[in-house]
Amino acid sequence: MPETSKTPQKPRKTKTAVKVSTAAQKPAKTPVIKRKHGRPTKYSREIAISICEQLSEGIPLREICRQEGMPAWRTVYDWIWRDEELSTAIARAREIGYDALAEECLHIADNLQFGQKQVMTDEGTSTTIEDMLGHRKLQIETRLKLLAKFNPKKYGDRVAVEGVEGGAAIKTEDTSSAKFFEMIRNMEMNKRAG
Numbered sequence: 001m002p003e004t005s006k007t008p009q010k011p012r013k014t015k016t017a018v019k020v021s022t023a024a025q026k027p028a029k030t031p032v033i034k035r036k037h038g039r040p041t042k043y044s045r046e047i048a049i050s051i052c053e054q055l056s057e058g059i060p061l062r063e064i065c066r067q068e069g070m071p072a073w074r075t076v077y078d079w080i081w082r083d084e085e086l087s088t089a090i091a092r093a094r095e096i097g098y099d100a101l102a103e104e105c106l107h108i109a110d111n112l113q114f115g116q117k118q119v120m121t122d123e124g125t126s127t128t129i130e131d132m133l134g135h136r137k138l139q140i141e142t143r144l145k146l147l148a149k150f151n152p153k154k155y156g157d158r159v160a161v162e163g164v165e166g167g168a169a170i171k172t173e174d175t176s177s178a179k180f181f182e183m184i185r186n187m188e189m190n191k192r193a194g
Contacts, residue, residue, distance in 0.1 A: 042071045043079055048086055051076065055093035058100035098151050105140045 065073040115132040147155035
């Protein structure tokens, strides 16, 4: 076995403790500055206004946040959590955006969208240009389902029956057969008596 040469290691430096009197060591109290951890925030009023404008056009928040120069969607939710004014502005912008999505459904329904359709035949494939009706139906249905989830009171299909103002439950009476037969017996008794 060949011998390997070992390189000599440098000696380690040892720290020597020096005692200094505590009376001479007391410095003046300086305020402790706590440093923030993480990246600095990109929040600015211009970005918040841009987000609200785009939300009011019906553009989803995550799509807005994918644009160049925009913060991550988690950051926007942190801003909403911390700033009540921004939270209110974004809620209003979303309400307007829901109406924009509903108007977009009407636009999709009213305007034709042409596309190519390829059909396989015995002779080969043939291409036709026609209205993409199935695609338009899917676009409308998707938007309407999202609207029903986002704002069920305004866009939902659920019908609620309320008996009293404020949504109290409707009171019902027991209509079991025993009560029904008792009513018939009382009517017969009244006929005989009278």
